[in-house]
Amino acid sequence: MITYEFLQQYWWFLIALLGGLLVFLLFVQGGNALIFLAGKNEQERELIINSTGRKWELTFTTLVTFGGAFFASFPLFYSTSFGGAYWVWILILITFVFQAVSYEFQSKAGNLLGKTPFRIFLTLNGCLAPLLIGTAVGTFYTGSQFVVDKGAVGNIAAPVISRWANNWHGLEAVAEPFNVAFGLMVMCLAITLGALYLINNIDNDKLSAQLRRSLMASFGGFLVMLLYVVYNLLTMEGFAVAADGQIVMESGKYLHNFLQMPVVLAMFLVGAVLLVAGVAMTLLKKEFNRGIWLAGPGTVLAVMALFMIAGYNNTAYYPSTMDLQDSLTLANSCSSQFTLKTMAVVSLIIPFVVAYIAYFWRQMDKKSLTTEELKNADKY
Template sequence: MMDYSTLKIIWWLLVGVLLIGFAIMDGHDMGVGTLLPFVGRNDVERRVVINTVGPHWDGNQVWFITGGGAIFAAWPLVYATAFSGFYWAMLVVLWALFFRPVGFDYRSKIHNATWRSTWDWGLFIGGSVPPLIFGVAFGNLLQGVPFQFDAYLVSTYSGNFWQLLNPFALLAGVVSSAMITMQGGAYLAHRTEGVIQERTIKAATGAAWLMVAAFVGAGFWLQSIEGYRITSTIDMNALPDPLSKTVVREAGAWMRNYTQQPLLWLLPGLAVAGALVTSLLLRLRYTLSAFVTSSLALVGVIGTAGASMFPFVMPSSSMPNASLTVWDSASSQLTLSLMFWATVIFMPLIIGYTSWAYSVMRGKVTAAYIRENDHAAY
């Protein structure tokens, strides 16, 4: 069995991988949903857009479910505290996601313009709201969340839903929304042709530039925000006890890891370069390469957030010493070990069947295909 501290680091990395997998895989079909009402101008064009992701969207949800399950099992204190503090925000995400399965399954069952248009906007809500909320949540994590623990490690959240919608968090929401729209646009451009592809490329290029502007702006803003720093001795092998340390807040603390490890600057560099190269490749019609570089940009954005906060996972603004970190909020060594080996077995299976599904259903989705397969297509 691996030592406890190593397992804690491994699961910090694995949760990051799952978040990145969710952003890349479920993110591109959410991005397609966001673009749906704008790049499809009539019923056939919108069915073309929907059919690029229709066969895959539910399989991509595996990343979302697995990510949530991994947080629950690996960081139970984080899961309990986050879902308590962000309760209404998570409900908004859940309500928005309701539109996706119903919209994909029932949108084209009835030949009625009002019915179909309603579900098109439902799919737009299901694709655009979750990335915005997730970005706002990360923006709040970087500022600290108002929660505290009592002696029995029962958490109390003292904020409210409207406090989550602060300016920095909304800017982080713009970063998240723009990068997911870019990701969806790169995928949609690869799967379509003609006027739909032209409109998609314009939209995805705009999203890429917006992501870069918002990401760079958030980076400069972050330097003036009070970050968190542990000032006491850290026992990396200790059992979960977030109250056993001392934490201070100071401006620029989130930049400390970049000062100590300059190679971490490659992550924000990857985010910016990936988005800019994506916009160029889309203009040149290298759509598959654009999807790859867009995915790398997502790796850069999420990696930047993780590297900035490490070892913090969920800082507390009302009781800094109660901040949850990689070292003091993880499950037991046995739990982390069993989960690790389960991941080693099942992760390749997930990647394998996903790759097979995309290889079987590759190629362009065209208006002619929709007309010829009116009852089979979405």
């Protein structure tokens, strides 16, 4: 029987899946963060840009679809977070907007600014987008200051339902070390994935050696942040939904979520193992270049698990520290049963979409990218 509760859980699963895929695809951003760090000369930089440049639209589209799916399934999050944490989302958007045009513009005659500024935009988006998205997701565990009063619609003079309770409008998230660490973790992860992707996608020994050095550094940073985040996550108080629907603080809530949902714990552990294996094998074996195909799926699994402990098992996924009872839960922020059901039917085409993307990805990437190809073929 497809109940309302099942549909809410199903849609949170899809949000988690899209979130996981998005973080995996942030390898585009991570790769761009390395344009100047790993690319030492024009030829190498061009290789990096053209390698990520053939995938950036997938990342971009996944971000847009993540937003659209959140809107369709949990609209109260859309209105509360986007309208409230205004500046964070605007900053994220602006970095993506610059990224969207930079590929096409950077090497074209008449681009007004020259090559380098556009490449700097790509690099900035490469670092800032994962950092900011990660910091924003950190607040899923630490909470934000907002109030929600649906009855406000009855107040003709002030009908706004969701209100942010400070004037920082989201920027205050950086005052919480956990959020920043979460952001840095996602940023280092994106760079790690970026390096792994480029090692796999580009056939150039010298660049590959440089990328391996970047990989070591970013992965080191990632591990430090991961340990900090996981330690805090397992020991912090979490926002639990009690049997009577009240939101209460529960110490060790996220640890309990892992333990009470062994499948989610397994996903997280398997994901972490795959990620570490992908990186370790790449670093240990010079000729091994398929690390991204271990670390990528590993990332999807681990990120999904993090979303699941934020929303499943009676947890408020977008908590309000202003008024606990205003926290967003799957049940109080979701769309109607009819809409969730309709959209669930629509979601059945997702495997088909993934399949054709994978098919064309393979078609396009049968051969790794070389300087030779860039000389002869169309490029950015």
